[in-house]
Amino acid sequence: MTLKVIAHIRTAFPTKFGIPRxxxxxxxxxxxxxxTPEYRSADAVRGxxxxxxxxLVWQFSGAVRDTWSPTVRPPRLGGNTxxxxxxxxxxFRPNPLGLSSVKLEGIEMRPEVxxxxxxRGADLMDDTPIYDIKPYIPYAxxxxxxxxxxxxxxxxxxxxxVCPEEVWAQVPAAERDGLRGVLENDPxxxxxxxxxxxxxxxxxxxxxxxKVDGDTLTVTDISRR
Numbered sequence: 001m002t003l004k005v006i007a008h009i010r011t012a013f014p015t016k017f018g019i020p021r022x023x024x025x026x027x028x029x030x031x032x033x034x035x036t037p038e039y040r041s042a043d044a045v046r047g048x049x050x051x052x053x054x055x056l057v058w059q060f061s062g063a064v065r066d067t068w069s070p071t072v073r074p075p076r077l078g079g080n081t082x083x084x085x086x087x088x089x090x091x092f093r094p095n096p097l098g099l100s101s102v103k104l105e106g107i108e109m110r111p112e113v114x115x116x117x118x119x120r121g122a123d124l125m126d127d128t129p130i131y132d133i134k135p136y137i138p139y140a141x142x143x144x145x146x147x148x149x150x151x152x153x154x155x156x157x158x159x160x161x162v163c164p165e166e167v168w169a170q171v172p173a174a175e176r177d178g179l180r181g182v183l184e185n186d187p188x189x190x191x192x193x194x195x196x197x198x199x200x201x202x203x204x205x206x207x208x209x210x211k212v213d214g215d216t217l218t219v220t221d222i223s224r225r
Contacts, residue, residue, distance in 0.1 A: 007035045007130040009056070009119075012178060014126050016062055018187040018201035018208075021076070022089070023056075023100035023123040026181035030174075031102070033117035033130065040114030049107050053136035054119070056100045059129045063091035076157075077150060079191040087149065100124065101136055159186045159212060163219035170222040175204045183210065183217055 010032040013019045020026050033056075035044075048054070071082040072090040085093055102119040110116050117133070161183045171179055187201060195213035198220060202208075209221040 003059075003131045004038075005036055005059075005129040005131065006039045006133070007033050007117075009033050009058075009122060009124050009126070009128050009130060011122055011124055011126045011128075012175065012204035013124075014202050016125055018182055018203060019125060020123045020182060020185055023102055024121045025123070025185055026178060027103060027121045028177035028181050029121060030178060031119045031122040031124070033119060033133070034113050035115065042109065042115055045107055045115045045117070048104070048117075048133075048135065051104060051135040053101055054104050054117070055132075055134040055136055055141075056098075056102060056122070056124070056130055057132040057134070058098045058100065058124060059131065060091035060093070060096035060098050061128055062125060064096050065092060068092065068094045074150070075189045075191070077190070079189060083150065097131070098124070098128075101141075157186060158184050159215050159217040160184075161217050161219065163222075167219055167222050170224070171206065172204070175206075179203055179206075179208065183208075183219070186212065186217065188212060 012029065020029070035041075068085070069092065070085055072085050072088055072092055073079050073081065074083055074088050074090065077083070089098075091098070100123055102122045105118040105120055108116045108118060161180055168176070182203065188199060195211060198209050198211055200207060200209050202225065205225055207221075207223050207225050208219065210217055210219045212218075
C-alpha cells in the first residue's frame with residue numbers, strides 16, 4: 001500500500017526538542033494544516049467545521065529508520081527502562097506513523113492554497129507530512145475510565161516557569177501562551193537533572209535558553225534566530 005501525503009502542518013517547532021510529548025498537553029499552541037495541491041478542495045472538508053476536534057494520521061518524518069526494535073526506552077521512565085514498542089508512543093516503530101487529536105479552531109479559505117485548518121494543541125514538528133484527517137467523535141473516541149499503563153505515573157509533571165520581564169518581552173504576544181505551556185511541561189529528557197546545564201530550544205523563530213532546578217524552570221535568554 002502506498003500512502004499519499006495529503007497535507008503538511010505548520011507549527012512553531014523546526015526541530016524535535018521542545019515539542020509536547022502528547023497532543024493536547026498545550027492547548028494554546030497554534031498550528032495550520034496546509035493541503036498539498038491535489039487535495040486543495042473545499043468539498044473535501046465540507047462538514048468538518050461542525051466538529052471541535054480532529055484526528056491527524058501523520059509520519060514521524062524525523063525518525064524514519066530501515067530497522068526496528070521490539071523494545072524502546074521511554075524518556076519519561078528515565079531512559080533506562082525498556083518497554084515493548086507497541087506499549088509506547090515512541091517514534092521508532094516498524095512503520096513511523098503518529099496519531100494526534102487536536103482542536104479544530106476554524107477553516108480558512110485562502111486563494112493561494114485552498115482550505116487551511118487552524119488547529120491547537122498539536123505535538124508535531126513543523127512541515128510534518130499528514131496522511132489522513134478524521135473527525136474526533138466523543139461517544140466513540142473518549143474513554144474516561146481507560147487504564148493509563150506506565151504513563152499514569154508521569155502525566156502530571158509540571159514545573160514553575162520564571163522569566164525576567166525584559167527577557168519575556170522578546171516573545172511576540174501571540175506566542176507567549178504557547179511557549180509558556182511548552183516550558184511548564186518541562187521539555188528536558190527525564191533522565192537529565194543537572195541544575196547548571198543550560199538547554200536551548202527553537203520556538204517560532206526564537207532561540208530559548210533555560211535551566212531547571214527541581215520544580216523551577218528559569219529562562220536565561222530569548223533571542224531572535
